[in-house]
Amino acid sequence: MSRGIHLYCFARPGVLDQGDLFGIEGNDPVLALEKENVAALYSQVSLDEVPAATPSPCPLPEGRGLGEGGASPETAWLIRRVCRHAQVIEEIMKRSEVLPVRFGAVFSGPDALENLLSSRQREIAGFLDCMLAKEEWEVKGTLDSPRAEAWLLATDPVFAHRVSIMSGSLGTRYFQERRLKGDLQQQVQIHLRATMEECLQDWRATVAEFRLIQARAARNDGEVLFHGAFLVKHEQAPEFCRKVMAAAEREAARGLVLVNTGPLPPFHFCPSLEGPVP
Numbered sequence: 001m002s003r004g005i006h007l008y009c010f011a012r013p014g015v016l017d018q019g020d021l022f023g024i025e026g027n028d029p030v031l032a033l034e035k036e037n038v039a040a041l042y043s044q045v046s047l048d049e050v051p052a053a054t055p056s057p058c059p060l061p062e063g064r065g066l067g068e069g070g071a072s073p074e075t076a077w078l079i080r081r082v083c084r085h086a087q088v089i090e091e092i093m094k095r096s097e098v099l100p101v102r103f104g105a106v107f108s109g110p111d112a113l114e115n116l117l118s119s120r121q122r123e124i125a126g127f128l129d130c131m132l133a134k135e136e137w138e139v140k141g142t143l144d145s146p147r148a149e150a151w152l153l154a155t156d157p158v159f160a161h162r163v164s165i166m167s168g169s170l171g172t173r174y175f176q177e178r179r180l181k182g183d184l185q186q187q188v189q190i191h192l193r194a195t196m197e198e199c200l201q202d203w204r205a206t207v208a209e210f211r212l213i214q215a216r217a218a219r220n221d222g223e224v225l226f227h228g229a230f231l232v233k234h235e236q237a238p239e240f241c242r243k244v245m246a247a248a249e250r251e252a253a254r255g256l257v258l259v260n261t262g263p264l265p266p267f268h269f270c271p272s273l274e275g276p277v278p
Helices: 072-093 110-130 145-155 157-164 170-204 234-254
Strands: 003-011 031-035 038-046 098-100 134-143 209-214 217-219 222-233 256-264
Touching (some): 003 110, 134 234, 145 157, 145 170, 145 234, 157 170, 170 222, 170 256, 222 234
Antiparallel strands (some): 031 038, 134 222, 134 256
């Protein structure tokens, strides 16, 4: 059986007690390869079990990507391991600052991982220093169109007036309602985007860094108006969460659904470990 090394994250040395944490295959313990003030957390995996249908580019040198899966057995294989990969990182995050690695970094053996750690040790250590007493939070803002349009009809006198003077003729009324619907949708977008900008300006006053993940996208449960990652100092996290919760409660009736998730590994603030050594 061919064995490789699955990398989870980088952290401070000394975060593991022997055998207290197991990797994506269940029976293999998470181990640490340490160099000076950095540790690479990994476990051994069977390369023979990696489904052939799931290759993808690996985020780190000399790695083999495991991808995001296809269907049936491959999907089930992948989901279990992706979840366990995330759980390992989250557990390490409770013990140390982390530089998380996305699922799919598999190395041929300890030498390949040690080469990476040696070449990037200073860069990784610098990132861990920057992450001291900080955590990532994600906020997603989704549009609930029916609620937003109902709120605008109830609060905007111009739209209310247009409804009150609609024609009694079914044909004429149909075209009036279509125009009203289009104008409502346009005004909802304008209002909620302005609201999102105000919220973002308020939230950024309490965060160390910000990354825009997604500005706009359509989903089954609504249109995503905003998706951002915030790097927050531990002592400011309660204030940040309070601000997001207050905005969520205030804007829910207006059709803006805000969801705050965290603390999370700082995936959106990590340096790239690809390319030449700086």
